[in-house]
Amino acid sequence: MDNSYIRFENVVKQYNMGEVPIKAVDGADFTIDKGKFTIIVGPSGAGKTTVLNMLGGMDVCTSGTIVVDDVLVSDFNRKQLTMYRRYDIGFVFQFYNLIQNLTAKENVELAAQICKDPMDALDALDIVGLSHRVNNFPAQLSGGEQQRVAIARAIAKNPKILLCDEPTGALDYVTGKQILKILQDMARKKGITVVVITHNSAICPMADRVIHIRNGKADRIDENPNPTDIEDIEW
Template sequence: MAYISLEHVVKRYQMGEVVITAADDISFDIDKGQFVIIVGPSGAGKTTVLNILGGMDQCDSGTILVDGQDVAACSPKELTTYRRYDIGFVFQFYNLVQNLTALENVELAAQICKHPLPAEDVLRHVGLADRMDNFPAQLSGGEQQRVAIARALAKNPKLLLCDEPTGALDYVTGKSILKLLQDTCRQQGMTVVVITHNTAITPMADRVIHIKNGRVDRVEEQPSPMPVEDIEW
């Protein structure tokens, strides 16, 4: 049985008198420990899928199973618990607390979950051993994104969800962030889902889910994913 399974998920938004179907009968599976990329053009419904998977939004119909739990059937209180304990989020913009150091930003996340990882260890893992006492304003964009990833990883989540995690970064820095995410997946067996419109990075994934016009266009299995270092775009 798949670790994550979306079955016939539908999500509509009312915009004035217009109804927009952002997710139109979406179904796909993700196995435990996989690195998955959801790719598609802007407005295809990728972020909607991520928000539903992360418990930040609820679908109108369908089933969303994550490690045996039907997230679609959760109450708002249950969704809060799910987001807190089971999901790590990484966004395009880092959303760090500006008056806290890198270490304090990571410790803040660790305080709200059941089995956190030591903040210092996670910051070392993301390559920031010597930047722990720096404030966000003293860090580069790439370093701030590493803090954001460390913050997500410190929660020891079942699932790491990344929405355009390199969107605000230059090519070289973006590549180093993708390598960090790929290495984390491989070394820690963490299930990682990355949303992007950049089709060039899809060779690094175990599974690629192409979304177009709110529907799954196709799913590609890649038995031999490429290391990020070998991908050029």
């Protein structure tokens, strides 16, 4: 019996460009364990973001099955997908998507208002090291600080899964490593299932599992029994 927390089984996502079918994901098979840090890596156009969008309930698969916590997410209707995104998924993107006329605390509180069992906004900001910035507006924060607010907003929902799409893409090297450290700690210390999409294969040693996506398939899956601390990785 497979005890994996997330399962993709022969998942296909097909788009039709006029009369030409394009398979962004073409029979992807992989599993992700609960409370682990997983990296999905691959070149641009390989299908990584499409995989993330289907896992996060922002897109639906054309065929195949997606199972999360023993629930068949790929069978959800639109309303069920909305509830799934609201209650179960925390999202962190390359761009922070903060509301400019709200403070850091208010941005986090906004997300907490839509879920069942939210974390206190100040506690979430403390976890990401921003206790001293709670009353600042996004324009008063650096890029790294804004991304920390975005992470606090995501974890304040107490999500089952934290999905991160190129979360350090807009940040400098040092700040990017600080953000990755926070995400690694989310899995190690908080037991959140963290999935990071990246094209930067240098950070793969920090993950418990690395899923290499190529041409819409899980081309290779690597296990790291002893993941490297992000502080010890150079690129």
